[in-house]
Amino acid sequence: MxxxxxxxxxxxxxxxxxxxxxxxxxxxxxxxxxxxxxxxxxxxxxxxxxxxxxxxxxxxxxxxxxxxxxxxxxxxxxAQLRPLSGAQRAAIESFLVAPADLDDLMARTVRVLTQLTGQVALAQYPSFARAKITHLELVALAPNRVLVILVTDAGGISQRVAPLPIDIDEEDIAVLRARLSAVISGRPVADASERVGDLGPVEPAGARTQPALDVIAGVISEELGEFRQDRLVMAGAATLARREQDFRGSIHPLLEAIEEQVTLLRLMSEMVTDEHGLAASIGTENAPFGLGEASIVASNYAAPGGTARVGVMGPTRMDYPTNLAAARAVARYLSRLLEDDDSGR
Missing domain, CATH: 1.10.10.10 (Winged helix-like DNA-binding domain superfamily/Winged helix DNA-binding domain)
Structure with missing residues (x-):
């Protein structure tokens, strides 16, 4: 002993x-x-x-x-977590202040984290599976093209152009918007996805717009399916090349994991956190995921749809106290931003 x-x-x-x-x-x-x-x-x-x-x-x-x-x-x-300096905390705040939308916020999150740590930064998106649809908008771009916009109460926003098989006018768009909104607005993403998939035909008076309704409903169904999928955003992959000498073997499995994301999503989801919401998975502990050369440290953050994780990946020879402290600080700031955004709706 x-x-x-x-x-x-x-x-x-x-x-x-x-x-x-x-x-x-x-x-x-x-x-x-x-x-x-x-x-x-x-x-x-x-x-x-x-x-x-x-x-x-x-x-x-x-x-x-x-x-x-x-x-x-x-x-x-x-390990004793090292408090971030005032300059580091100011960098987090200035990087994350006033994002344009959730995608912008998540992109900024990983950029500041890789700058703080010099490692590959990873962030799970909040889960939108339990989020509710708060708004559907259809915007005419041309007589046969509309922009379909979906918004959830968890901050999820989807925008997609739908090419239509027929021409429609503003009056048609208003009718289609009202028909679709009645089916999905205020409903959880999973429920809305099922309902729009079971959408029946329009009344005989609106039969002319049925082909357009079918196309738009299909687009909405696909976008709601995207909301239900786990997503990961990353930054700093180039740091692996600069740190290649820190790895005992090849960095190619790490590059493949970054490209495919599925492995990293599974690993991030299965990491066990301590009472402070911090987690580390070190070297050979990641062998079942094909990442036995790497370590990952992460911190939980709170979002309207539940908790998700933000962290960094690098060689086992990393500064664990500093990296854990950086992940925790970024996670706390991210939680506050999402809480303020949710309460402000």
Missing amino acids: VSERGLQVLRAIVQDYVETHEPVGSRSIVERHAFGVSAATIRNDMAQLEDEDLITAPHTSSGRVPTDKGYRVFVNHL
Whole structure:
């Protein structure tokens, strides 16, 4: 069993290795940290850590580096989140203030997070599955083209052009808008999707516009289906190339995961958070997802549709306390923005 001083030696090794990218030896620990014991005593502590598979020697006669298990112990028991500086907090606020819409807010969120951490930033969209449709608008762009706009109470907005098989006028649009709004407005996305899919024919007097109604209803159904799907937004993929030397193997699985997103969505959703809403999945813990070379840290944020997560992905040799603090700070600000937006409706 590792002693209390041995755990503090592990903390020193993790911190020094993350900072210097060099294996850490007993002499440097004595010089950099105030343990008040000899290098020989530190070597004994390091031997105990190595027996517990918390550190390892990358080369013969070298210093030691943390293992994935060592990082896990560090994150669970030894890491102390570092408060963000005033400049960092100001950067978050200035980046996220007055977004144009939810898409703009989520894009800004990952941009500021990758700037704060130097890692790939990830953010789940709020779930719109339980959101309600608050507004449907049809805007004529041409006699045979309309813009279909859907808005939910969780901030979701969809805009899509529908090419029509017939020409319609403003009076027709008003009738179609009223017909469709009566079916979906005020209803949850899932319920609205079913109802618009079961939409019956118009009254005989409006039979001429039936082809246009069918097309617009189909567009609405497809867009509501998009609302029900989990979505992920990312930024900073280029940082992987700059940090390639930090990975023991290939970064290609990470690039594939970024491109496909499904794997990252599953991993982000399955991460277990602590009592503060923080989570970390480290190295080999991600092997079932094909991402055994990477670590992900995340924080929950609150949204009208429930909770979602924002975080960063990078090599296991990352600054966990700083990255967790950045994810938590961004998540808290994001929660406040979404709460204010929801209460202001």
